[in-house]
Amino acid sequence: MKRLPLYLLLLSLSVLSKTQEPLNPEVRVWLTRWQTVPLYITSECAWRAAGAGMLHNVSAGETATVERDGTRLTLRFGNKSLLAKEWMLEGEAPLTLSNAQRSSGRSYRGSLVLRVYKGRLQVLNVLPLEEYLLGVVPLEMPPSFPAEALKAQAIAARSWTVRNRHKHEADGADVCDGTHCQVYGDATVERESATLAVQNTAGIIMVKDDAPVDGVYTADCGGQPAPDGSTLPTVDRDESGRDYCVANPAHYWSLRFSFREVWQALGEDSPPEVPKGKVNVQIVQTDESGRVVTFRILCGDRTREVEGTKLRSRLSLPSTLLRVRLEQGDVIVFEGSGSGHGKGLCQWGAAGRARAGQKAEDILRVYYPGARLAPLSEAMWQWRRNRKLNSVR
Ligand SMILES: [Zn+2]
Numbered sequence: 314m315k316r317l318p319l320y321l322l323l324l325s326l327s328v329l330s331k332t333q334e335p336l337n338p339e340v341r342v343w344l345t346r347w348q349t350v351p352l353y354i355t356s357e358c359a360w361r362a363a364g365a366g367m368l369h370n371v372s373a374g375e376t377a378t379v380e381r382d383g384t385r386l387t388l389r390f391g392n393k394s395l396l397a398k399e400w401m402l403e404g405e406a407p408l409t410l411s412n413a414q415r416s417s418g419r420s421y422r423g424s425l426v427l428r429v430y431k432g433r434l435q436v437l438n439v440l441p442l443e444e445y446l447l448g449v450v451p452l453e454m455p456p457s458f459p460a461e462a463l464k465a466q467a468i469a470a471r472s473w474t475v476r477n478r479h480k481h482e483a484d485g486a487d488v489c490d491g492t493h494c495q496v497y498g499d500a501t502v503e504r505e506s507a508t509l510a511v512q513n514t515a516g517i518i519m520v521k522d523d524a525p526v527d528g529v530y531t532a533d534c535g536g537q538p539a540p541d542g543s544t545l546p547t548v549d550r551d552e553s554g555r556d557y558c559v560a561n562p563a564h565y566w567s568l569r570f571s572f573r574e575v576w577q578a579l580g581e582d583s584p585p586e587v588p589k590g591k592v593n594v595q596i597v598q599t600d601e602s603g604r605v606v607t608f609r610i611l612c613g614d615r616t617r618e619v620e621g622t623k624l625r626s627r628l629s630l631p632s633t634l635l636r637v638r639l640e641q642g643d644v645i646v647f648e649g650s651g652s653g654h655g656k657g658l659c660q661w662g663a664a665g666r667a668r669a670g671q672k673a674e675d676i677l678r679v680y681y682p683g684a685r686l687a688p689l690s691e692a693m694w695q696w697r698r699n700r701k702l703n704s705v706r
């Protein structure tokens with residue numbers, strides 16, 4: 314065989330690796346914790362601030378103070394002040410934000426956009442999808458969980474982002490950093506196990522019916538995941554009948570309330586006298602997974618119906634996969650399993666399955682029936698925009 318010259322070999326290798334490089338588009342994360350001024354910004358390396366046609370170079374260790382001036386923002390360095398409607402900050406190292414001078418603060422990868430939004434400071438962190446996930450996975454799943462569970466979590470979180478990146482369109486962002494979207498921290502929350510899970514699944518998402526899968530996840534499905542549209546995922550149990558998520562110390566739970574507390578949780582005025590022996594909480598309707606859809610609450614001759622999810626949030630019940638009984642005439646006992654809405658990936662279940670030897674793709678197949686793994690493509694990233702265009706036609 315004729316040998317290829319080394320430079321040709323290297324060239325072909327680099328072309329090959331380029332074509333295999335996963336798509337890594339930028340995500341705009343609204344850092345909701347930074348809405349007040351003054352805000353202090355610094356970095357271990359040199360950085361740049363661009364705004365109103367100005368470019369200001371900032372040296373390593375120098376601190377800029379951000380203040381609001383009506384609808385504009387002032388960036389102050391020592392006795393020099395610059396004013397712009399929007400600032401773009403970018404450096405060689407993470408930029409550190411804090412609300413108090415000399416406090417430790419948080420350090421973000423990527424660049425920052427600062428502006429005034431609805432009368433308050435808005436800070437956006439613009440960074441590649443894969444770097445964003447490094448700050449999500451360790452906060453959304455304990456980094457001590459097994460590697461295959463963390464990989465399943467990384468793929469779910471990536472799919473969720475691709476599917477839901479319109480959530481903050483109206484705010485000029487893709488997603489926020491809170492529980493409303495996915496919890497995202499700064500570079501200091503990163504953990505090696507979670508980072509490896511992101512890197513080892515780089516660019517991989519779940520796809521179903523030519524759309525990115527809404528990769529929602531839940532702490533503990535209680536043994537039976539909630540239905541995903543019309544599909545009910547299989548019960549989360551091994552051959553011996555043990556729940557895969559049973560290792561969660563809070564898998565089974567029991568909570569007691571006085572009837573008065575339940576009644577008040579409905580937003581009703583407390584009845585002057587709870588008619589003992591004439592109160593009750595009943596389950597009227599459940600979904601295919603057994604989760605309560607509607608409760609009926611009886612107080613003497615008064616009856617109220619309330620959604621399961623509503624009562625769950627009002628009483629801070631871990632889940633709606635539960636039974637309810639009356640004790641001593643007016644004590645209501647809720648006994649259930651699991652924690653969270655129960656949809657999508659069961660995190661404790663994923664850990665149990667990984668310990669039993671299942672791979673990330675096997676785990677995902679259980680919790681997202683019909684989904685397949687695929688590299689993120691431009692079409693998937695633009696999925697929602699394309700869908701909108703199609704619906705206009
Ligand atoms: Zn959000």
Ligand SMILES: [Zn+2]
Pocket residue numbers: 533534535536537538549557558659661662
């Ligand atoms: Zn489970």
